[in-house]
Amino acid sequence: MSGTNSTTEYASRVLHPEVIGDHFEGARDAEGHPLVHAEGTSKPIRERSTHEPQPRGARDRGNRPVDQVEASERFLAATEHEKAHDERLWDMRLRRDKVAHALPEWEDMRSLASQIKEHSLTHLDRYLEQFEAAAKANGVTVHWAADGAEHNRIVHDILKSRNARTLIKSKSMLTDECGFRAYMAGVGIEVVETDLGERIQQLDHEEPSHIIGPAIHKTRADVAEVFARTLGSDPDDDDILHLAHVQRETTRPLILKADAGMTGCNFAVAETGTVVVCTNEGNADLSANTPPLHIASIGIEKIIPRFEHLAVFLRLLARNAIGTPMTQYTSHFRAPRVGGELHYVIVDNGRSERLGLKEFWTSLKCIRCGACMNTCPVYRRSGGLSYGATYPGPIGIILDPTINRRKYSSLPFSSTLNGSCTNVCPVRINIHEQIFAWRKVMSEEHRLPFVKAEMMKVLGYVLARPALYRAALESADEALRLLPHFIVANPLNTWTDKGRDMPETPTQTFHSWWRQNRGRARNTP
Amino acid sequence: MRVGLFIPCYMDAFEHEAGVATLELLERLGCDVEYPVDQTCCGQPMTNTGCHQDAAAAEALFVKNFAGYDYVVAPSGSCVHQVRVNLTAIEQTAEVRAVRERTFELTEFLHDILKASEFPWAHFPHKVGIHYNCNSLRGINLASPSEIRAPFLSKPKALLEKVSGIEFVEPARWDECCGFGGTFSVFEPAVSVKMGQDKIAAHSRAGAEYIVSADSSCLLHQKGCARHIGNPIKVMHIARILNGVSA
Amino acid sequence: MSAREDILSRIRKNRPAGSHELPPLPHFAIQGGEQKLETFSRMLKAMGGQLVRSDSIPSVQAWIREQFPGAKVVCSAVPEVPGDRPLSQVRQPQDLADVDIGVVRAVLGVAESGSVLFTEAELKVNTLAYLSQHLVVLLHADAIVEGLQQAYENPAFRTAHYAVYHTGPSASADIEGVLFHGAQGVRSLTVIVDQ
Numbered sequence: 001m002s003g004t005n006s007t008t009e010y011a012s013r014v015l016h017p018e019v020i021g022d023h024f025e026g027a028r029d030a031e032g033h034p035l036v037h038a039e040g041t042s043k044p045i046r047e048r049s050t051h052e053p054q055p056r057g058a059r060d061r062g063n064r065p066v067d068q069v070e071a072s073e074r075f076l077a078a079t080e081h082e083k084a085h086d087e088r089l090w091d092m093r094l095r096r097d098k099v100a101h102a103l104p105e106w107e108d109m110r111s112l113a114s115q116i117k118e119h120s121l122t123h124l125d126r127y128l129e130q131f132e133a134a135a136k137a138n139g140v141t142v143h144w145a146a147d148g149a150e151h152n153r154i155v156h157d158i159l160k161s162r163n164a165r166t167l168i169k170s171k172s173m174l175t176d177e178c179g180f181r182a183y184m185a186g187v188g189i190e191v192v193e194t195d196l197g198e199r200i201q202q203l204d205h206e207e208p209s210h211i212i213g214p215a216i217h218k219t220r221a222d223v224a225e226v227f228a229r230t231l232g233s234d235p236d237d238d239d240i241l242h243l244a245h246v247q248r249e250t251t252r253p254l255i256l257k258a259d260a261g262m263t264g265c266n267f268a269v270a271e272t273g274t275v276v277v278c279t280n281e282g283n284a285d286l287s288a289n290t291p292p293l294h295i296a297s298i299g300i301e302k303i304i305p306r307f308e309h310l311a312v313f314l315r316l317l318a319r320n321a322i323g324t325p326m327t328q329y330t331s332h333f334r335a336p337r338v339g340g341e342l343h344y345v346i347v348d349n350g351r352s353e354r355l356g357l358k359e360f361w362t363s364l365k366c367i368r369c370g371a372c373m374n375t376c377p378v379y380r381r382s383g384g385l386s387y388g389a390t391y392p393g394p395i396g397i398i399l400d401p402t403i404n405r406r407k408y409s410s411l412p413f414s415s416t417l418n419g420s421c422t423n424v425c426p427v428r429i430n431i432h433e434q435i436f437a438w439r440k441v442m443s444e445e446h447r448l449p450f451v452k453a454e455m456m457k458v459l460g461y462v463l464a465r466p467a468l469y470r471a472a473l474e475s476a477d478e479a480l481r482l483l484p485h486f487i488v489a490n491p492l493n494t495w496t497d498k499g500r501d502m503p504e505t506p507t508q509t510f511h512s513w514w515r516q517n518r519g520r521a522r523n524t525p
Numbered sequence: 526m527r528v529g530l531f532i533p534c535y536m537d538a539f540e541h542e543a544g545v546a547t548l549e550l551l552e553r554l555g556c557d558v559e560y561p562v563d564q565t566c567c568g569q570p571m572t573n574t575g576c577h578q579d580a581a582a583a584e585a586l587f588v589k590n591f592a593g594y595d596y597v598v599a600p601s602g603s604c605v606h607q608v609r610v611n612l613t614a615i616e617q618t619a620e621v622r623a624v625r626e627r628t629f630e631l632t633e634f635l636h637d638i639l640k641a642s643e644f645p646w647a648h649f650p651h652k653v654g655i656h657y658n659c660n661s662l663r664g665i666n667l668a669s670p671s672e673i674r675a676p677f678l679s680k681p682k683a684l685l686e687k688v689s690g691i692e693f694v695e696p697a698r699w700d701e702c703c704g705f706g707g708t709f710s711v712f713e714p715a716v717s718v719k720m721g722q723d724k725i726a727a728h729s730r731a732g733a734e735y736i737v738s739a740d741s742s743c744l745l746h747q748k749g750c751a752r753h754i755g756n757p758i759k760v761m762h763i764a765r766i767l768n769g770v771s772a
Numbered sequence: 773m774s775a776r777e778d779i780l781s782r783i784r785k786n787r788p789a790g791s792h793e794l795p796p797l798p799h800f801a802i803q804g805g806e807q808k809l810e811t812f813s814r815m816l817k818a819m820g821g822q823l824v825r826s827d828s829i830p831s832v833q834a835w836i837r838e839q840f841p842g843a844k845v846v847c848s849a850v851p852e853v854p855g856d857r858p859l860s861q862v863r864q865p866q867d868l869a870d871v872d873i874g875v876v877r878a879v880l881g882v883a884e885s886g887s888v889l890f891t892e893a894e895l896k897v898n899t900l901a902y903l904s905q906h907l908v909v910l911l912h913a914d915a916i917v918e919g920l921q922q923a924y925e926n927p928a929f930r931t932a933h934y935a936v937y938h939t940g941p942s943a944s945a946d947i948e949g950v951l952f953h954g955a956q957g958v959r960s961l962t963v964i965v966d967q
Contacts, residue, residue: 197944334934
């Protein structure tokens with residue numbers, strides 16, 4: 001896990017050496033060796049003299065399908081941001097490979113984790129009841145929320161009943177899904193994100209772009225600009241230790257005076273009613289232990305049966321997510337502390353419906369490691385905000401259509417179906433096959449753009465008729481653009497307008513070569 | 526053994542030489558090869574876009590053309606993946622299932638079935654970077670992908686190693702997708718092209734003179750990206766090298 | 773129908789087909805698992821922590837004074853190490869906000885990851901481990917277990933209200949992947965191990 005001082009060895013392994021810095025800036029151990037635990041990178045990014053504006057995410061089109069393509073084009077146009085983002089996340093993927101493959105049992109553990117999750121999900125009612133009973137016996141107050149709106153109301157009611165006006169929280173994708181911050185702002189509760197990345201995004205009024213590193217798309221200059229605008233710090237001081245110091249010093253007083261704290265839940269252990277939370281900063285522990293009231297938001301799919309199963313998931317999670325054996329903090333909450341209160345809000349928000357989808361229910365196995373995003377070549381070049389959804393990247397593509405079918409009907413096409421995501425998934429979700437299956441759903445529900453659907457009808461018609469196909473191929477008929485000419489010269493003219501040349505004019509087809517040279521026109525007997 | 530030769534539409538239209546090389550290579554290795562002239566397409570453009578009903582007629586035609594052969598061989602892993610894994614828009618009769626099971630990509634046919642161990646007629650004294658189409662790599666196991674903990678195996682490399690003069694170079698991100706992705710290249714062109722440019726750059730920096738692949742669709746895309754930025758790197762389908770092309 | 777009944781009945785209605793048995797779990801052998809202290813030490817260091825052998829220092833207090841000469845408030849949860857802030861007198865978790873050095877004994881250490889485990893019994897006041905600027909952890913070498921599988925056999929997980937693994941100090945690399953310690957929690961974590 002410690003690297004060398006020189007970054008020159010990386011030159012041959014990176015695509016964009018021009019964004020790689022020549023000295024290591026991160027923390028070092030006592031002997032001076034670079035450390036790369038937490039989400040640390042072994043590849044520092046070069047400081048830039050020009051400040052390229054940060055590319056923003058997908059445009060808000062209300063309920064109309066998200067235009068991920070347009071957002072990806074703007075991300076690509078911000079060349080420094082795109083290259084740094086791509087290299088950073090690929091680095092995380094490589095560090096994952098190194099520590100994961102160091103374990104001979106790695107592939108077996110993925111299978112075990114998958115089986116444990118499939119068992120838990122197919123016996124979910126039983127385990128939820130066991131979890132609730134144990135929690136109640138431990139003095140926890142348990143609430144159930146059918147949807148995000150109900151979750152927000154329940155939390156608000158708890159806060160109101162305790163006269164709580166300020167809430168500190170650690171990272172929770174579930175609360176993002178429920179639109180929690182916007183709701184709380186609307187009812188006058190001050191919410192402070194304590195995770196550095198989430199705090200940056202909160203201050204910048206942006207959603208998180210990656211589930212592990214919410215501000216992973218931002219350069220230090222972007223962060224300095226946000227802090228200057230919202231916290232009054234020096235806009236020109238983009239030294240990372242300085243920025244970290246600004247966040248620590250401005251957030252700490254808010255932690256100390258907060259009325260309540262909220263965490264998410266990585267795993268919910270049914271046998272003891274324990275909520276497990278993993279962080280690198282210790283901010284979940286601060287949020288839970290400093291104020292007198294702790295609320296944990298728990299998605300129903302987080303349930304696992306027993307502690308022995310937790311060992312399997314924890315051995316997979318941090319290795320797969322960030323290339324280290326554990327996160328810095330792994331917290332287990334089983335009962336309120338003496339003099340404190342603990343509430344669980346168990347949330348459905350569409351998960352029980354998803355359980356009934358034959359091709360897609362296994363997406364509920366997800367343990368939110370983010371590895372699929374790190375490996376996805378499209379995500380790395382588009383940025384998480386281009387998906388316009390709480391969950392971006394490959395897992396987002398297969399989850400988001402269950403949250404809003406219309407709005408996310410285009411996302412399954414923001415993929416090359418290369419399958420890398422499936423191979424890195426620690427719980428063996430067949431992500432790329434589900435993306436493929438969602439395309440079929442979108443087509444059958446007539447959610448494809450008109451031009452695309454019509455092209456496919458034409459193609460399907462012609463490709464079923466050999467004589468027609470041959471005639472179209474071998475003529476230069478402008479009116480009938482078909483595969484393979486379809487790909488390179490279609491009405492959208494997209495082959496060439498983004499930086500790709502046309503293939504050379506072919507001399508002849510294989511079919512005509514065969515006729516000339518082999519003559520026989522033998523069909524099937 | 527009677528082999529039905531399936532030539533993918535890209536190869537038919539843009540690179541018939543690789544189709545000819547495939548034919549000649551199989552014949553050299555003792556196969557009785559036929560090319561059903563009424564073949565068109567495996568259905569992938571439509572199924573790739575979710576339009577399975579639009580693929581059904583092409584899928585049925587494929588089965589009709591290739592029923593009765595001992596093997597169906599195609600110099601394209603992505604087409605073979607479509608046939609073996611996704612040719613499901615039509616009723617799965619015994620005949621349909623038989624054709625699907627017997628359809629092989631060229632490299633896997635040479636490696637697994639014919640167990641071809643030498644190509645004495647072949648000589649390719651060049652630096653070569655191997656590109657793996659993603660459906661070939663992760664869909665039909667042409668090689669071990671880097672995400673998985675497993676002993677390394679590459680069927681294309683195992684065959685190319687038998688060609689005299691050849692020298693291998695490995696690019697950074699050797700199994701990252703090149704961005705072609707079928708209809709992705711049409712509907713998401715900016716990301717597609719960026720991925721292609723990155724792929725070219727990686728092979729160039731590793732010193733490759735040729736990018737060699739068992740799938741010409743990826744190569745078409747990569748060549749287009751290379752030409753646009755004036756990168757002189759060349760592409761070559763593996764069939765041509767194994768059949769003894771001199772470049 | 774309450775949300776609870778609503779959710780549970782929908783789960784039952786949508787139950788996927790198939791038996792989906794719970795798999796038996798094998799024992800995972802940890803590389804370097806036999807040399808527990810050595811492996812623990814190496815992993816702790818890689819995760820940003822430090823290890824000091826108690827037989828290499830005169831005393832914990834002396835070591836703290838030498839390492840943190842500017843420290844004003846030492847708060848110890850361990851009877852054998854005296855501090856400036858008796859925990860029995862702490863009324864509120866926030867009262868530890870000015871603590872420079874927290875001292876606590878771990879329940880166990882995990883060789884596989886370099887982690888140490890605390891519960892509220894060791895911490896006395898949970899925020900000791902988070903509001904302190906630096907944490908000093910006492911650990912018996914024979915309390916180091918091989919891996920997480922063994923760690924979860926500890927009865928603390930069934931009895932403690934709060935149990936937490938610390939694996940090195942607080943850390944983040946959320947900005948450009950540049951790693952720093954002391955993101956929100958402690959800036960350093962040192963394990964003083966005695967054999």
